[in-house]
Amino acid sequence: MSRPPSPSPTRFPDRTSFEAFVAQGYNQVPVVRRLPLGALRPVDLLRALPAEGRFLLESTRVSAEGRYSFLGAKPFLRFTAKEGQCFIDGALQQGAPLEVLRSLLRRWRGVRHPGMPLFCGGAVGFFGYEAAHSFESLPRHPRDDLHLPEISLSFIDTFLTVDHHEGQLLAVATGSDWEDCEHRLDALEAHVRAATPTAPPAPPAMDGPSAAYRSNFTQEAYLDAVERVREYIRAGDTYQVNLSQRLEVAFPGEPLALYETLSAINPVHFASYLEGDGFHVVSASPERLVRVENGRATTRPIAGTRRRGTPEEEARFVHELRTNEKERAEHAMLVDLERNDLGRVCTYGSVEVTRLMDIVEYAHVLHIESEVVGQLAPGVEPLDVVGALFPGGTITGVPKLRTMQVITELEPHARGLYTGSLGYLSFTGDLDLNIVIRTLVVKDGRAYAQVGGGIVHDSQPRQEYKETLNKARSQLLALASVERQG
Structure with missing residues (x-):
């Protein structure tokens, strides 16, 4: 891949090129500085940033697929939605959440310099599982005890990019005012200079102790639910249902330390750490929902x-x-x-x-x-793509809508973030979203890990129950390890 053009090895574009993009109608033009990375890890850089809406989208499994990590703080705008209402910076908005969000995304037009990664500033955050109500007519679960947003997006115009292949750090500010971008880059560079390199934590032994938990399903209730799924399959309502249980653990520790430990146990392409309003997201997801690059969509x-x-x-x-x-x-x-x-x-x-x-x-x-790709039709917007695939079929079942009705009937609580999608929608119209599995939500001194499995006609209930607990192993190990470290 070619390097971005620049008049010097440390920054690009020049002011003339920047203003030429603005004259063409782009209002989110990236200004980029290359900074020394040294031994700094993405988590070291994150710790140096203000604790105001920090995020980290990290490729902890570095490969051709996992070249870049993105991190930042202090979003310039926050959008949240819940049960048909939506808010911008906490202020209630008029209109359906998706239409308000669609109009927000249309405000900004970004440009991607040659050789730059897909994320060039934009919206970072998640669509929780119940965001499906914004896309389809579905029954709501009557029990939502975590009260998380259904959609939570932070709009970011100042951030850091780590290029793991080149060992480079890029400081990026986007906008249409050169002086403002330079000012934000100066502040960001000062935070980078204050960062201190640290060694990553050693992963705990896989046969080590796990955290004690309680589930929202008893074992017998889960086995009964599996049998109910099999009855629905025999009746022809569905072919497969992803049935999950939620594990709850007392956790007074630091969420970022938990993220580091979980990432050490389970390196993946779509690791993420988000600071929400009263909650934290700690994720080690291996699965992509959808990526869009230059109008080409990919799902895996x-x-x-x-x-x-x-x-x-x-x-x-x-x-x-x-x-x-x-x-x-x-x-x-x-x-x-x-x-x-x-x-x-x-x-x-x-x-x-x-x-x-x-x-x-x-x-x-x-x-x-597997991998499925397609060329987006003319006029298709990012939210159209999300709506077409959300939530992922691998974590709901087939047929999707009827299966989601069965999930709502049989699972004890609303899923919240679990099996939603997390990632970014770039100012350029590109996007990359994962499927939220292998994830912990930390809220009010508790950590929640939800795990499930695909139930089909010949599934064995006790084996399926055991398989869900096996999938929680890395999260429970990470929780126990951080608790021991104090």
């Missing part, structure tokens, strides 16, 4: 899992994943769902499966993963 469904093991065990697990008819049929069904969802916003005939049932290795599990 993950379905089918085995644990890591010895080389001999893993060879057997890979063979099982490749030959198990049940798992392959479930995965194929979900790929077909994603193709149909993407087809709602893409040019006819452009949607194709570019990878089918690859076995992908992660720190503690093996997954079956």
